[in-house]
Amino acid sequence: xxxxxxxxxxxxxxxxxxxxxxxxxxxxxxxxxxxxxxxxxxxxxxxxxxxxxxxxxxxxxxxxxxxxxxxxxxxxxxxxxxxxxxxxxxxxxxxxxxxxxxxxxxxxxxxxxxxxxxxxxxxxxxxxxxxxxxxxxxxxxxxxxxxxxxxxxxxxxxxxxxxxxxxxxxxxxxxxxxxxxxxxxxxxxxxxxxxxxxxxxxxxxxxxxxxxxxxxxxxxxxxxxxxxxxxxxxxxxxxxxxxxxxxxxxxxxxxxxxxxxxxxxxxxxxxxxxxxxxxxxxxxxxxxxxxxxxxxxxxxxxxxxxxxxxxxxxxxxxxxxxxxxxxxxxxxxxxxxxxxxxxxxxxxxxxxxxxxxxxx
Numbered sequence: 001x002x003x004x005x006x007x008x009x010x011x012x013x014x015x016x017x018x019x020x021x022x023x024x025x026x027x028x029x030x031x032x033x034x035x036x037x038x039x040x041x042x043x044x045x046x047x048x049x050x051x052x053x054x055x056x057x058x059x060x061x062x063x064x065x066x067x068x069x070x071x072x073x074x075x076x077x078x079x080x081x082x083x084x085x086x087x088x089x090x091x092x093x094x095x096x097x098x099x100x101x102x103x104x105x106x107x108x109x110x111x112x113x114x115x116x117x118x119x120x121x122x123x124x125x126x127x128x129x130x131x132x133x134x135x136x137x138x139x140x141x142x143x144x145x146x147x148x149x150x151x152x153x154x155x156x157x158x159x160x161x162x163x164x165x166x167x168x169x170x171x172x173x174x175x176x177x178x179x180x181x182x183x184x185x186x187x188x189x190x191x192x193x194x195x196x197x198x199x200x201x202x203x204x205x206x207x208x209x210x211x212x213x214x215x216x217x218x219x220x221x222x223x224x225x226x227x228x229x230x231x232x233x234x235x236x237x238x239x240x241x242x243x244x245x246x247x248x249x250x251x252x253x254x255x256x257x258x259x260x261x262x263x264x265x266x267x268x269x270x271x272x273x274x275x276x277x278x279x280x281x282x283x284x285x286x287x288x289x290x291x292x293x294x295x296x297x298x299x300x301x302x303x304x305x306x307x308x309x310x311x312x313x314x315x316x317x318x319x320x321x322x323x324x325x326x327x328x329x330x331x332x333x334x335x336x337x338x339x340x341x342x343x344x345x346x347x348x349x350x351x352x353x354x355x356x357x358x359x360x
Contacts, residue, residue: 011107054226055201059170062223065100066093067162068177069196072184073139074158080290081150083110083141088160088227093177099124101134103166107224108143108159115140148289151194151296153356154236155195158229163222169203170218174225183229191237195230202226235357242285242298243353246305249277251351253309256316257342261334263318271313278305286324297356302351308345314340 073087090117092100109115113252120135127133146156164172176199183197202224209215256270282302289296294302319334 013331024135050070051205052202055203058173062173063096067174068181074189086142087139093131093133103164105163105165107163110141116219148296150245152233155232160227162225168225169221174223180233191234192231198228200226249274253312257338261331267316271309275309
């Protein structure tokens, strides 16, 4: 009795694996394709350091400080350390005797002592309208909460986070100078596309008075301001650096299904070699990533590749077994099933890749 259901069973298992992959990748693709809400970019940091909320009102007694940022350099994006190196010109405009630059903090600076701040003027500059102005050049290493779920088709948010460390929200409020803030046209991040600059004024409630029992409830809330540069990985990096080597390996795998069924050694060795090569390719790109508790997008693509290669290997083994039993009468059937399997794998593989690119 011929076991015609064996190849069908292998293909069914393969399709189930791919369905699970698509179901897992779909929501992540949709979430990444949307323009991020700057108010929720720091969920991980918020859980550790307090609660952030969009600034909905300005207390009449608060000093209003207009803060601008002009980005001139973004380098050293490091997924392992969750950092990058920034060079930004920051300026403040205000009215009143209190100088907000004295208590200005760059809250996501990794090491405050290594943060370089160069003031443009020895004393704040008096403007014709009576306001005061100060400018500084800031450069240093800054923490970034990278989300790598969609790597290497990911979007990241490079953030500069400012806060007044001396006065509460009732005393001072930071407002972004959106008209003058921007990114220098010479800023270039190899492998990345710059999408634009966002800003948002926030109220940061620490939930503590830091041990000062004389302070009221308002003493836990401080003004905060975030400038966010949105960047996305260049699709060419995904296609040529990561996908092209994998595609070459996959074609080697599919070719095994197109060879003559009686070329047993070659047909068995090709998917086995493809499996080992795929493991090495995955190790190579994973070296750029930190240890994560979730699969990145490229990992899911490799899961699909593993499923196809293992499916090919099982089908070749099954075909070899059938040929040994009924060499002449089974040759055409084995070849027909294997060609069909190669076409199905090829179609599914490229359909998944196309859907991932189009859903960005």
